Amino acid sequence: MNFLQMHKFIIKVKKSFFLVFYISIFLSSSTLVFAQKNYTIVIDAGHGGKDSGNLGSGFVEKEIALKVAKIVGEDLEKNKDIRVIYTRSQDVFIDLWKRGDIANSAKADLFVSIHCDSHTSNAYGAGTFVLGLRGNKKNLEIAKRENAVILLEDNYKEKYIGFDPNSAESVIGLSLLQEENLDKSLEMASIIQSNFTNKLHRLDRKVKQDNFQVLRETIMPSVLVELGFLTNRTEGRYLDSALGQQQMGGAIASAIESYIDHLKLNTVKVKSFEISKVKESKNDTESKNDIEYKVQLASGRSFISTESYNFKGLKDVERVEVGNYYKYYYGNTSHYKDVQESLNTAKSKGYTSAFIVAFKKGEKISVNEAVKME
Known part of the structure; x- marks a missing residue:
């Protein structure tokens, strides 16, 4: 093996070493972030x-x-x-x-x-x-x-x-x-x-x-x-x-x-410092209009007309079919503060078990995740 071949070999080994090193760091950071849940x-x-x-x-x-x-x-x-x-x-x-x-x-x-x-x-x-x-x-x-x-x-x-x-x-x-x-x-x-x-x-x-x-x-x-x-x-x-x-x-x-x-x-998802860093450096390209908050009033097999008289006077109730069930939502908004007011209104009408749900582009996500995107 001549000098040039040796030099290329050393460079290749170094690249492989650093690749393994960075992968190890990536996986280690992910493991640290996701400690075992009890x-x-x-x-x-x-x-x-x-x-x-x-x-x-x-x-x-x-x-x-x-x-x-x-x-x-x-x-x-x-x-x-x-x-x-x-x-x-x-x-x-x-x-x-x-x-x-x-x-x-x-x-x-x-x-x-x-x-x-x-x-x-x-x-x-x-x-x-x-x-x-x-x-x-x-x-x-x-x-x-x-x-x-x-x-x-x-x-x-x-x-x-x-x-x-x-x-x-x-x-x-x-x-x-x-x-x-x-x-x-x-x-x-x-x-x-x-x-x-x-x-x-x-x-x-x-x-x-x-x-x-x-x-x-x-x-x-x-x-x-x-x-x-x-x-x-x-x-x-x-x-x-x-x-x-x-x-x-x-x-x-x-x-x-x-x-x-x-x-x-x-529930195990791979996250790392590198991924977080990319997100932090992005311009705010996520539109707030992608996020929807709603108050879930009820769910069940019954198909119920969304007229206000069926929902204790609440107007603009939305009915969504999910499989063999219907879910009934109130207070569609892109702002968490507004949906909190809708939740208070629903509870004042007697829907004491009503709760807030969130969606991104029609897909359900956690409320905490949605709030971070605002």
């Missing part, structure tokens, strides 16, 4: 204290729900990325609004409420619910029964103005629901159901949507699990046994971990 999971054991839940065939729902909830929590606590919070860890009565408040205050990533079902027939099988419209008369009766605990709460008339858990009209009246996280709730519920049916071979009572008040109080993806029917003596014995509780709790915990793993895959 996920907060709230496990809600249904009923408790003076509210025993259903007592089908002599089995006590509140006791079974608590035992299964603890099994779920203990399994999840083995995962260093997961933080578990219980709405109750002993036999005490917790208001439905308080259960949601615990999850909201903790800024939980997921809320899972655990129950056991009952029926006048010998029905059996496991089912999972997410917040949504009543599906049929049978589901409506389940929702009414689970919501009836409201009557045991102090000052329930003030907390749930106009809501009578024994009235079908009141349950149906909740059909306009604020559900930003419906897709994630459905995903979580589907994984749980799959574990129940494919791993434990329980009868599949499907994922359904209905108006459970405990789900309505939360602002994150939420599911309500009906482990099975205590009124079915065979299923009741299974759910009341240590084996049944361990299997059902393990299936729920495994489903939650699968859901979290999927979240990790969908």
Whole structure:
């Protein structure tokens, strides 16, 4: 190898070295920016204290729900990325609004409420619910029964103005629901159901949507699990046994971990100092008109005319079809300050669970991301 060849070789080696060096720096900076997120999971054991839940065939729902909830929590606590919070860890009565408040205050990533079902027939099988419209008369009766605990709460008339858990009209009246996280709730519920049916071979009572008040109080993806029917003596014995509780709790915990793993895959994005630097040096080419803020009033399967009389006097309500659902928005604007005023207006009209959403060129983005682009 002559001098010229040697010189070219050295230059090539140097270029390769610096390329590897810069790639290493790029990846290192990305890793530092995206430290591992901890996920907060709230496990809600249904009923408790003076509210025993259903007592089908002599089995006590509140006791079974608590035992299964603890099994779920203990399994999840083995995962260093997961933080578990219980709405109750002993036999005490917790208001439905308080259960949601615990999850909201903790800024939980997921809320899972655990129950056991009952029926006048010998029905059996496991089912999972997410917040949504009543599906049929049978589901409506389940929702009414689970919501009836409201009557045991102090000052329930003030907390749930106009809501009578024994009235079908009141349950149906909740059909306009604020559900930003419906897709994630459905995903979580589907994984749980799959574990129940494919791993434990329980009868599949499907994922359904209905108006459970405990789900309505939360602002994150939420599911309500009906482990099975205590009124079915065979299923009741299974759910009341240590084996049944361990299997059902393990299936729920495994489903939650699968859901979290999927979240990790969908939330990891490569960012680096170099990328940030390019963005900072750009002229403000992003038009504010690309950003839209709206207040989501409701979502559901019902096609509702957007006339103001259907929305408590709010004008210019927008209806958007998303799959098999309709979402109803109010206060379209390109300025965050203006949409905050629209949110206050919506809440003053009674839409207490309304929330702000943001879009860029028609694609949904986080509100925080939109504000940074203004």
